Amino acid sequence: MQETTGTPPLDAETKVTERPGDHESELRFWLRLLTCATLIEGEIRRRLRHEFEVTLPRFDLMAQLDKSPGGMTLGELSQRMMVSNGNVTGLTERLVALGLLDRRQSPSDRRAQLVSLTPEGRRAFRAMARAHEGWIAEFFADLTPADIEALMRLLAKTKASARRAIAAETPR
């Protein structure tokens, strides 16, 4: 269950003789990154459900709106949440039905809709956000400020690298 990298005598320091097609360290890095994200995301999902009876996607959507008091269009939402348009349509419908979201036509563009939190939605979100912030602090309690600083820098580099690779493959 516990993967202990005990430095096998195989590749101790022979990076020069790298065979083509050996990207084992990158692969292991990716799996570790994914495991961290999945582990934490699952626990956040569980706690949101049990303590607030809300799903994680709904919380995420409300979090975007909370940062944007003037409201956002559905397209903006889907872009920031990194999910599909149809996804946001459905989530929005359910949250409007619950009275947590307001939805109105954009005055300048009749194709677009502006969505924003209702007062009740904002109140509900703020309570959840407070708890959420505490959970995150718990999860990362063993990391020093220097650890977090280093991770922020390295993940920024990681993100930039991935974005470049993806943009190169998919030129829009």
Add this chain to the structure above:
Amino acid sequence: MQETTGTPPLDAETKVTERPGDHESELRFWLRLLTCATLIEGEIRRRLRHEFEVTLPRFDLMAQLDKSPGGMTLGELSQRMMVSNGNVTGLTERLVALGLLDRRQSPSDRRAQLVSLTPEGRRAFRAMARAHEGWIAEFFADLTPADIEALMRLLAKTKASARRAIAAETPR
């Protein structure tokens, strides 16, 4: 707010005076970690679909089986994939229907089923895995070996911290 059975009474100098809202750096770290994972996962999903006509969850399941030639039980699979039992049941059904998976009763436990890749499934997975490894290398091409080493170490620490926090909350 949270009632935990067996908590010792609060004493006068616990962190009651800690300012709420100063967990901003942890929160930003979490969002950045999640963004990296979501970005890369989405692109992998897209490429698997376009180049191999397979979904990411199916690829993930086959990847687990590829590492375990003797086969695995559904429970083992769900634990390693960090998804629910019912989820694995459905995924397995579809992959068996496609002829990529074999499913047989465990000889020692009639409750359990052993699942493994068929020869065709293994062949298909290997081709996908080769491409997948190349994609990952692309995504992380701008990271130096030292970057990856540092990230591996820091993410191991992150994972351990989160696991500790989650185990503390959910002794089960």
Add this chain to the structure above:
DNA sequence: GGGATTCATTTTAAGGTTCAAATTTATAGG
């Protein structure tokens, strides 16, 4: 103005995901 194009959104079909309840089998105690 009018046709082509692009853009914001919705719709539809298929699949993925969770949770909780139900089912079936194993194991432990008496």
Add this chain to the structure above:
DNA sequence: CCTATAAATTTGAACCTTAAAATGAATCCC
């Protein structure tokens, strides 16, 4: 044995998610 408990899996309901096609509106360009 027999009952209680635990374990492995399945089922059902609700929801999330995507991709692709469709709809309706803005914009561009002559």
